[in-house]
Amino acid sequence: MKTFDLMTYIEAKRARVDAALEELLPLTDGPSLPVFQAMRYSVMAGGKRVRPILLMAGAEAVGGDPGPLMPFACAIECVHTYSLIHDDLPAMDDDDLRRGRPTCHKAYGEAVAILAGDGLLTLAFELIMNPAHMKKIPPDAFRLAVYRLARAAGVHGMVGGQTADILMENREIDGETLSYIHTRKTGALISACVEIGAILGGGQREQVEALVRYGDALGLAFQVKDDLLDVEGDPRITGKSSGSDEKSHKATYPALYGIENTRQRARDLLDQALLSLRDFDHLADPLRAIASFVVEREY
Amino acid sequence: MKTFDLMTYIEAKRARVDAALEELLPLTDGPSLPVFQAMRYSVMAGGKRVRPILLMAGAEAVGGDPGPLMPFACAIECVHTYSLIHDDLPAMDDDDLRRGRPTCHKAYGEAVAILAGDGLLTLAFELIMNPAHMKKIPPDAFRLAVYRLARAAGVHGMVGGQTADILMENREIDGETLSYIHTRKTGALISACVEIGAILGGGQREQVEALVRYGDALGLAFQVKDDLLDVEGDPRITGKSSGSDEKSHKATYPALYGIENTRQRARDLLDQALLSLRDFDHLADPLRAIASFVVEREY
Numbered sequence: 143m144k145t146f147d148l149m150t151y152i153e154a155k156r157a158r159v160d161a162a163l164e165e166l167l168p169l170t171d172g173p174s175l176p177v178f179q180a181m182r183y184s185v186m187a188g189g190k191r192v193r194p195i196l197l198m199a200g201a202e203a204v205g206g207d208p209g210p211l212m213p214f215a216c217a218i219e220c221v222h223t224y225s226l227i228h229d230d231l232p233a234m235d236d237d238d239l240r241r242g243r244p245t246c247h248k249a250y251g252e253a254v255a256i257l258a259g260d261g262l263l264t265l266a267f268e269l270i271m272n273p274a275h276m277k278k279i280p281p282d283a284f285r286l287a288v289y290r291l292a293r294a295a296g297v298h299g300m301v302g303g304q305t306a307d308i309l310m311e312n313r314e315i316d317g318e319t320l321s322y323i324h325t326r327k328t329g330a331l332i333s334a335c336v337e338i339g340a341i342l343g344g345g346q347r348e349q350v351e352a353l354v355r356y357g358d359a360l361g362l363a364f365q366v367k368d369d370l371l372d373v374e375g376d377p378r379i380t381g382k383s384s385g386s387d388e389k390s391h392k393a394t395y396p397a398l399y400g401i402e403n404t405r406q407r408a409r410d411l412l413d414q415a416l417l418s419l420r421d422f423d424h425l426a427d428p429l430r431a432i433a434s435f436v437v438e439r440e441y
Numbered sequence: 442m443k444t445f446d447l448m449t450y451i452e453a454k455r456a457r458v459d460a461a462l463e464e465l466l467p468l469t470d471g472p473s474l475p476v477f478q479a480m481r482y483s484v485m486a487g488g489k490r491v492r493p494i495l496l497m498a499g500a501e502a503v504g505g506d507p508g509p510l511m512p513f514a515c516a517i518e519c520v521h522t523y524s525l526i527h528d529d530l531p532a533m534d535d536d537d538l539r540r541g542r543p544t545c546h547k548a549y550g551e552a553v554a555i556l557a558g559d560g561l562l563t564l565a566f567e568l569i570m571n572p573a574h575m576k577k578i579p580p581d582a583f584r585l586a587v588y589r590l591a592r593a594a595g596v597h598g599m600v601g602g603q604t605a606d607i608l609m610e611n612r613e614i615d616g617e618t619l620s621y622i623h624t625r626k627t628g629a630l631i632s633a634c635v636e637i638g639a640i641l642g643g644g645q646r647e648q649v650e651a652l653v654r655y656g657d658a659l660g661l662a663f664q665v666k667d668d669l670l671d672v673e674g675d676p677r678i679t680g681k682s683s684g685s686d687e688k689s690h691k692a693t694y695p696a697l698y699g700i701e702n703t704r705q706r707a708r709d710l711l712d713q714a715l716l717s718l719r720d721f722d723h724l725a726d727p728l729r730a731i732a733s734f735v736v737e738r739e740y
Contacts, residue, residue: 168596172621177596177604228559233551252532256555257604260527263559264595267566271588273581281580282572289570296563297467297476305476305556322471 146424148431152190155198159191162212163219166269180250180258181265185223187241193218196335196360196432197342200353203419203426206343213275214287214342217266218335221295224262225304225331227255234308263295279342287338294334303327307393315393323393329361336360336429349422356418356429363411364436369394370404371441412437445723447730451489454497458490461511462518465568479549479557480564484522486540492517495634495659495731496641499652502718502725505642512574513586513641516565517634520594523561524603524630526554533607562594578641586637593633602626606691614692622692628660635659635728648721655717655728662710663735668693669703670740711736 163185170178194215198208208215230237230245231252238248247255269275270288279287293299303326310319336357340350373396396404415433419426462484469477493514497507507514529536529544530551537547546554568574569587578586592598602625609618635656639649672695695703714732718725 171597173605173618175601175604177600228555231555233555253607254604256527256530256532257600260562261596261600263562264591264600268588268591268595271584271591273584273588285570285572289567289572292563292567292570296567297560298470301476301556301560301563302474305474305553306472308552319472
């Protein structure tokens with residue numbers, strides 16, 4: 143039996159997501175407006191498409207066909223990109239560069255960047271709700287999936303997490319607040335991707351619940367590992383200067399618990415993620431490989 | 442027969458929308474975050490609830506019960522409020538006051554205002570998609586209605602209109618561009634309200650189409666009348682200094698076509714709106730009265 147090759151899997155999926163995004167991103171229907179270009183500029187900036195891939199892997203794990211779910215997968219990438227655009231704004235993290243290119247507001251100005259973010263968040267729901275897309279999903283499952291996305295993106299998820307993160311800059315932070323930020327700012331959407339894939343893929347209730355546990359562990363592991371890489375990662379590999387979180391006075395796991403405890407925490411979360419997949423067969427191998435990769439990566 | 446009393450109708454509906462918003466706006470689920478207060482501050486700032494009322498009146502016109510549609514009506518008010526918060530930002534229209542109170546970013550700072558807008562836009566879809574709400578709407582109608590909202594709010598609607606409006610400040614504008622801005626910036630959402638009410642209220646296809654024509658005329662009439670009031674309105678009644686659009690170099694209908702043509706255009710749009718309701722019975726009286734009011738109001 144051939145072992146599962148994660149990199150081949152990811153590359154194939156990513157190429158399909160990129161092609162679908164290229165097609166689904168809107169073109170102007172009137173005067174040439176920079177907001178259309180700004181949306182495309184940020185979405186097509188070479189993202190790893192982690193979230194769409196997780197959605198598809200979640201559907202596959204329960205035996206579903208991920209093909210028809212592509213508009214939903216692309217919608218989640220739009221939500222993710224909108225959050226990056228708004229997080230980078232001068233009033234927020236004030237970043238000039240993202241993935242080596244000028245951030246959206248540096249390239250298009252602040253007003254257009256705000257509108258491009260607004261446009262992408264709205265486009266996500268436009269893509270999902272378009273009656274021409276995903277016609278065969280049972281209505282109850284469909285509705286629940288969209289609700290989970292909105293919930294993960296909103297004030298109880300990403301928006302709340304980003305608010306807490308910004309307010310806590312330059313302030314002493316306790317474990318409870320750090321956990322609030324971690325679970326909401328990035329964890330909520332990552333977990334929702336796997337859950338949504340499982341729901342739309344036709345998963346049974348216990349399967350969906352198991353995949354939510356997997357997603358929660360994965361989302362946290364992702365964040366904890368990011369914090370670790372920031373402290374001990376090789377800047378030539380991670381692409382950012384080491385200790386940059388500390389310099390911008392961002393709350394991190396190692397700052398609060400120390401490096402060795404953080405490493406252990408990442409390993410524990412990986413174990414937890416894998417354990418949640420115990421009752422799944424080889425169809426969950428992509429999810430298993432992704433979890434290991436997230437914790438063992440060097441960038 | 443008693444004539445229809447619009448003010449009583451509006452007051453009753455507005456009180457119900459306010460009560461529902463009070464209940465549906467989220468409370469924090471963790472640390473006390475100003476984004477929750479900021480969302481509430483802007484939504485509960487004394488809006489006239491024109492859009493939720495139009496949704497309910499649209500449902501009534503086709504014989505539907507507007508009661509169960511309240512979460513959708515509130516969602517549309519969230520979308521409207523988010524757009525006001527973001528339009529007021531320093532990078533956009535840079536307004537310090539709205540309805541006589543400090544704008545959201547003046548009260549809570551720019552970062553929280555951006556996040557409050559993002560939170561409200563997302564909350565709209567959370568309220569609509571919540572499986573506990575609006576259970577009896579047929580899935581196809583439900584999906585179409587949500588799609589119309591997303592489409593009206595997105596780059597082909599409000600976001601596109603606002604982009605064009607901002608880019609055109611201090612520039613010569615032609616009739617085509619002005620029409621693009623008018624139909625998208627405010628017209629799209631107003632028209633979508635009536636259409637969504639008709640769809641969710643169980644309207645037949647021809648009824649929905651007629652109400653879309655009504656909504657398009659109403660949305661434009663609303664904008665044209667706003668422009669007129671800005672030029673010739675009594676500042677003591679309109680609450681803004683007359684000629685304020687001209688001072689901020691905003692494109693307006695009277696600036697392009699003259700005051701008399703603008704008055705005639707408003708009357709024509711009212712005729713068009715009323716004509717679209719020709720085949721409707723007394724259940725469309727609220728919509729008829731609203732159209733007359735929009736064009737004849739002094740504020």
